Amino acid sequence: MEIAAMKISIAQLNYHVGDFSGNLDKMQQAVRTARAQGSDLICFAELATCGYPPRDFLNFPDFIRRAEETLEELARTEAHGIGILLGTPRPNPVPEGKDLYNAGCFLENGKVTFVQHKTLLPTYDVFDEYRYFEPAASWKTFTYKGVRIALTVCEDLWNVGNANPLYTICPMDELAREDPDLMINLSASPFAYDHAEERVHVLRTNALRYRIPLIYVNAVGGQTELLFDGGSLILSGNGQVFDEMPYFETCLRTYDLAEIQANTQNREQSREKYPLIHEALLTGIRDYFSKTGLEKAILGLSGGIDSAVTAVLATRALGKDQVQVLLMPSAFSSGHSVDDARKLAENLDITHTLLPISSLYDTWMAALKPHFDGRPFGLTEENLQARIRGTLLMAFSNQFGPILLNTSNKSEMAVGYGTLYGDMCGGLSVIGDLYKTEVYELARYINREEELIPENTLIKAPSAELRPGQKDSDSLPDYGVLDRILYQYIEKSKGPAEIVAQGFEPGLVARVLQLVDRNEFKRHQTAPVLRISPKAFGMGRRMPIEGKYLQIPVWQP
């Protein structure tokens, strides 16, 4: 079949939730660039007017009105001599069903001339789409400059031929009845370290099923915990990847449809876990700061691996002049801890301030002593040190304005090995979706060319250093074992019997799972976690606080 000649631009942009004028501005600029490149059609992401995910802002009629105005303004100012495809929330005109549609819109000659609603509304993990949107009940293609286009929105392509058990409709099968020449999918698909691989597989399966080219447009950039990785794809009808846009970068490229059609080569990027996670976290930090309008970060540097990795990422994301660290040793800190922390700060060339907490700690103990009379040193005293440090960091944050970065890892967040209002303080959790063993892997990736993080930080036994000679292994199993159990419970939703069947010791499994459940109350009060795995703590994992599934929770802050 002969396809009409057409140049198509893909704009992989970084949208900001609720920033209608900013999003409009970016799209207008992209349209002008595409027009200058002689493009016939430009494609933006899902919900490009308002950004993704707008969450409960979608319940505000005023918010929807602004999205509508943005759509109309884009059509009026830019949809001339070029067609524009983008996603936006649209009011459901009839009273029945949810108030909104998640719509893909085509703009031409100053107007919205075609709309296809999204059918498959992800409502699992971090997604809440059925909370807001009515699914499409009809499917139509549209023809533009002689090309018949099947337009879908994100998840709509993830039920290839109804093979996905979550759904009972395959929107593309419906659209295929009209014999389209081209599929275009507008997405806002968040990153997880294994997601790009799966995405290429799913999209290739679509191309091969319908034997026509497929254009997939993703958003890029961080939106608090969700990180959009871009990686927009152009597939030929034979399933080959004609082009894959970079990960975690805005990008605009223009393609010739005939070339896509004729392509026989496969051009995928490499997708190694730690380089991807590294870029994802830099994006997450950078966008959290830029989208909140702030620049500076502060954190406590203990000499341990977690704060070291966090400091490196913050410095790379924000620049060395924007990051400040406090070194806050107590009487229980080992000498090497301060040395390791200072050495890292010097390697990163960031401001570091030494603030020993011993005298503050002694004052606190003196104030508490009359009330705690005679009780032995214990958890109270350990937590007190962490809270003194948290309060010091917050005082600097209040006084000078930097955002405090949280340095907890996923293993300790899982089992509650951290002090609420102490080391669990912070506005953003940078590595809270990396198990301890993954933090080490990331540190080795960071150090692959030079010893940025002192080697001693990588090789010494992990310790909270809150009492004499303390090691993590006094209270926790070896991280190699712990993390594998946690992964089965958290990422894989396995129950205790299933995990034991994998060869783990029953008592240990019971203890770990109980710790995870009973510490839900702590995680409820922590900062948003940059999500890099398929199951992160935060909006994608919603657990009861006082559930009694595997145990009786206890209050142990």
Added chain:
Amino acid sequence: MEIAAMKISIAQLNYHVGDFSGNLDKMQQAVRTARAQGSDLICFAELATCGYPPRDFLNFPDFIRRAEETLEELARTEAHGIGILLGTPRPNPVPEGKDLYNAGCFLENGKVTFVQHKTLLPTYDVFDEYRYFEPAASWKTFTYKGVRIALTVCEDLWNVGNANPLYTICPMDELAREDPDLMINLSASPFAYDHAEERVHVLRTNALRYRIPLIYVNAVGGQTELLFDGGSLILSGNGQVFDEMPYFETCLRTYDLAEIQANTQNREQSREKYPLIHEALLTGIRDYFSKTGLEKAILGLSGGIDSAVTAVLATRALGKDQVQVLLMPSAFSSGHSVDDARKLAENLDITHTLLPISSLYDTWMAALKPHFDGRPFGLTEENLQARIRGTLLMAFSNQFGPILLNTSNKSEMAVGYGTLYGDMCGGLSVIGDLYKTEVYELARYINREEELIPENTLIKAPSAELRPGQKDSDSLPDYGVLDRILYQYIEKSKGPAEIVAQGFEPGLVARVLQLVDRNEFKRHQTAPVLRISPKAFGMGRRMPIEGKYLQIPVWQP
């Protein structure tokens, strides 16, 4: 029409999420009681096996297996000589669609003999049902002892004749085709101060539409933030309330179907806002403690209205021996504050400890001075006082085991008038869903017969007392105005233009709405809030942290 003779028991029980053996035990006992009363049929709530809401525990196959075992065990041991109706999650036998159904099951002669799945799956506010459940696609009645019963689950009755715009199916219209004699609805419907009124209205509309009796079974008790109020209802076919069970109490009553049928009287309870809220909060506190297996509470008593009301509620819920308060005046505390706090503690007969924070504060200031050189007294110093108090309370919590209760109200949580890791500490927010003006109303209700809360606490101007002569009104508009603006934005989802159109000053509206949005990051880190309104902070209000809808958020912890 002559209806068959039948005695029906309603068991309004307090289930606990994940406590399969506990829930089974309660149901078994209730069945035995009902059988002793000569009952033919006993009805339990929605998801009675596993408790409501199980949230993402529903994603664990092991959890579902335990629910199935509980159902089978109940059938095997108790479904003899009496029919049992209850809700439970059930696996979807086919791969298409979500993995589970939210099922109503009928047990008879030791077996599950009838199942009707829930059709209308609330996916808004605090509800996430479409995250887990596939809606019913077929509807059948069943006949038991000559009575044809239309079984529905909760929301299924909330789309009377398709008048609810959220839905496009009316399950009861489908069931009505089979000409049932009786409707039974199994619910788990959480409290809001205006909900019981609406519930009676909706159920009456159903009774009148189908002209048959309606039995509505609700759960009772708190499940972290959600409070189930009971108020199970028996309506005659003429729309009269034959009986309404008490609010916030477990209850088992047996009714004669012929009497329900013949009834011409209406027996509804009174539903005054503050008595209901009072009972709701006591239930919320009591069940949070009992379901986490803990007994003791601690809080800071400032002499202000918020901590006073919280202390009264905690004492009433847990008993005076279980509540301890700290009085922690600073140099900026007025003399009457300590007096008011002490007087309240004496009125409540609870342990109170005076712990002035001046010397700790001075030590902190001395430690920080070299780093903050020459900067004037400001927010840092204010927040520091709050964090010293938070750390003191947490030290007592660690040392002696009580749960720290948070005393923030909804107005200050809304605008961020509170210190993160300071007065925003705590495991449970007791009055976080009451606007400041509502806290005063509740205080007056508490004091209606005697001056339990010192009158001075009620009449003095609200103040955080963190700097000399400070009043809330220095930074915030009058609470009477503020709360009305907040209500329009939070409860009513009105945009700025709509609120201004109600007569509020545009600059003030803009400022208040910006404060609400930019303080999302603080609310993200706070304790679960006992929900008493139709729109509480927490799981029912999901807002972006770095959204830019009305402003640029700033970090001001």
